[in-house]
Amino acid sequence: MKVHEKLLTHYLSCTSPVDKEGYLNKKKMRTATFQRRWFVLKANLLFYQERPADRHLLGVIVLEGCAVRCLAAEEQFAFSLVFGPGLKTYTFAAENRQAQESWVEALMSASHCYLSLLVKNLEREYEEAKQQHGCRAASSSSSALSLSMNRISLAVPGPSVDVREWRSFSASAVLQAPLASTKAATKKSPKLWSRRNAYVTPLNGPALPYGEWSMQEFSQLHDYYGQEVERVREEWLKSKRVEDDTSEEDLIDLG
Amino acid sequence: MRFNEKEMVSLSRQPSEMAAELGMRGPKKGDVVKRRLVKLVVNFLFYFRIDEEEPIGALLLEQCRVEKEDKQTFSIAFLDEAERKYVFECDSEDQCKEWIDAIIKASYEFMRKNLIFYRTEIHRLTGKDPLEQYGISDEARFQVSNGLQALPRESSSL
Numbered sequence: 121m122k123v124h125e126k127l128l129t130h131y132l133s134c135t136s137p138v139d140k141e142g143y144l145n146k147k148k149m150r151t152a153t154f155q156r157r158w159f160v161l162k163a164n165l166l167f168y169q170e171r172p173a174d175r176h177l178l179g180v181i182v183l184e185g186c187a188v189r190c191l192a193a194e195e196q197f198a199f200s201l202v203f204g205p206g207l208k209t210y211t212f213a214a215e216n217r218q219a220q221e222s223w224v225e226a227l228m229s230a231s232h233c234y235l236s237l238l239v240k241n242l243e244r245e246y247e248e249a250k251q252q253h254g255c256r257a258a259s260s261s262s263s264a265l266s267l268s269m270n271r272i273s274l275a276v277p278g279p280s281v282d283v284r285e286w287r288s289f290s291a292s293a294v295l296q297a298p299l300a301s302t303k304a305a306t307k308k309s310p311k312l313w314s315r316r317n318a319y320v321t322p323l324n325g326p327a328l329p330y331g332e333w334s335m336q337e338f339s340q341l342h343d344y345y346g347q348e349v350e351r352v353r354e355e356w357l358k359s360k361r362v363e364d365d366t367s368e369e370d371l372i373d374l375g
Numbered sequence: 376m377r378f379n380e381k382e383m384v385s386l387s388r389q390p391s392e393m394a395a396e397l398g399m400r401g402p403k404k405g406d407v408v409k410r411r412l413v414k415l416v417v418n419f420l421f422y423f424r425i426d427e428e429e430p431i432g433a434l435l436l437e438q439c440r441v442e443k444e445d446k447q448t449f450s451i452a453f454l455d456e457a458e459r460k461y462v463f464e465c466d467s468e469d470q471c472k473e474w475i476d477a478i479i480k481a482s483y484e485f486m487r488k489n490l491i492f493y494r495t496e497i498h499r500l501t502g503k504d505p506l507e508q509y510g511i512s513d514e515a516r517f518q519v520s521n522g523l524q525a526l527p528r529e530s531s532s533l
Contacts, residue, residue, distance in 0.1 A: 121380055121383065121384055121387075121429060121430050121431065121432060121433060122431065122432035122433070123378050123380070123383065123432065123433045123435075124432065124433070124434055124435065124453075125376050126453075126454060127434060127435040127437075127439075127453055127454070128376070128378075128435055129376075130438065130453070130454050131437045134438055136437065136438065136484055137515075139514075139515050139516040140515060163418070163437065163483035163484070163487075164417065164418065164483060165435075177376050178376065178377065179376055179377030179378060180376065180377075180378045181378070181379050182378065182379055182382065182383055182386065182419075184382075184386050184417050185382065185385065185386060185389075186382070203379070203382045203385075206381075207381055207382050208379055208381065208382060225511075225514065226514065226515070226516070229511055229514055229516065229517075230516075231417075232417035232418055232483055232486075233417065235483065235486050235487065235490065236486060238490060238509070239486050239489050239490045239493070242489075242490060242493035242494060242505055243489075243493060245493070245497055245505050246493045246496055246497050246500075249496070249497050249501050250500065252500075253500040253501055
């Protein structure tokens with residue numbers, strides 16, 4: 121399959137925002153050795169080259185459909201991108217704990233899928249916020265988005281979603297397995313959800329491609345990723361405790 | 376340049392609302408229209424030979440300009456080379472409009488701008504940062520300074 125390289129390199133070098141960049145050690149699978157590479161994360165693309173100033177791009181990893189995993193101790197401060205059965209696993213090692221955490225968090229929120237869900241949910245929150253707090257400022261924003269949203273929101277009554285309720289679901293679902301069906305009955309059936317989407321998109325037009333995702337699934341996805349972060353933090357805390365313990369053992373035992 | 380081809384092929388097989396047989400013409404002089412299965416998945420436009428499982432290619436839909444060429448035809452221009460366009464022939468005007476809209480909205484940068492807009496507005500209306508509940512308020516990619524023109528803000532900045 122041809123992936124038009126020029127388009128990728130152009131995107132890398134243009135003025136769109138860099139979401140994260142820095143050195144990481146990348147594991148070469150065949151030899152299990154690590155090579156230091158300069159990585160640039162932009163959108164859902166992870167580019168890498170030998171050095172920051174290099175014009176030659178070594179490669180790119182498209183970050184869709186992968187899970188980010190912290191690795192215990194094979195190599196210090198290591199983490200992986202796992203694409204699933206039959207597909208690749210990329211392993212990296214950062215220079216320190218902070219860099220590891222920072223990269224893991226950045227990569228977890230990098231996918232197009234994730235951003236799409238996030239935008240959809242914010243869109244809904246925005247609509248509700250306007251209804252509740254709404255006409256306070258006759259929106260001084262001259263953005264076309266805002267205007268077309270006003271037009272659309274008038275046309276659709278739609279079920280209103282309680283954001284608080286949704287947030288508490290999110291908090292309580294921390295321990296659930298990702299994307300498993302939950303006890304909480306979906307108030308809004310997927311069918312209803314995508315119908316809402318058809319009316320409430322910012323510009324007049326068809327629903328976004330992932331219109332079938334329900335808000336429940338999003339919360340679960342979020343919590344699933346949130347677990348990764350918690351795990352990283354726990355490991356860090358554990359390693360700190362270990363350090364403290366060993367340092368105590370070093371003291372002279374007077375007992 | 377290396378890329379995760381197998382994973383991209385797998386991505387191209389994901390369900391998509393925007394997948395159709397269109398006439399497709401490449402950007403070079405002498406390129407002719409060929410019937411392709413064109414499929415939009417995330418911010419990539421995959422194109423397949425009809426009834427083939429693996430795509431011929433994938434176009435990254437960032438920094439590109441999508442334009443209506445005529446009633447049923449649209450084009451995508453990349454690399455600021457306005458003359459080098461990929462041209463797509465649809466079966467109807469409605470289909471053409473649908474594709475143009477979908478491609479524009481598929482861009483990651485477009486979605487990021489939307490997100491920042493909603494974040495700013497929700498904060499302005501409610502005084503709360505809607506990203507806090509997800510624990511991602513500090514992620515660089517969602518910062519207000521990213522690519523959005525300044526909006527009038529009443530209270531403290533995000």
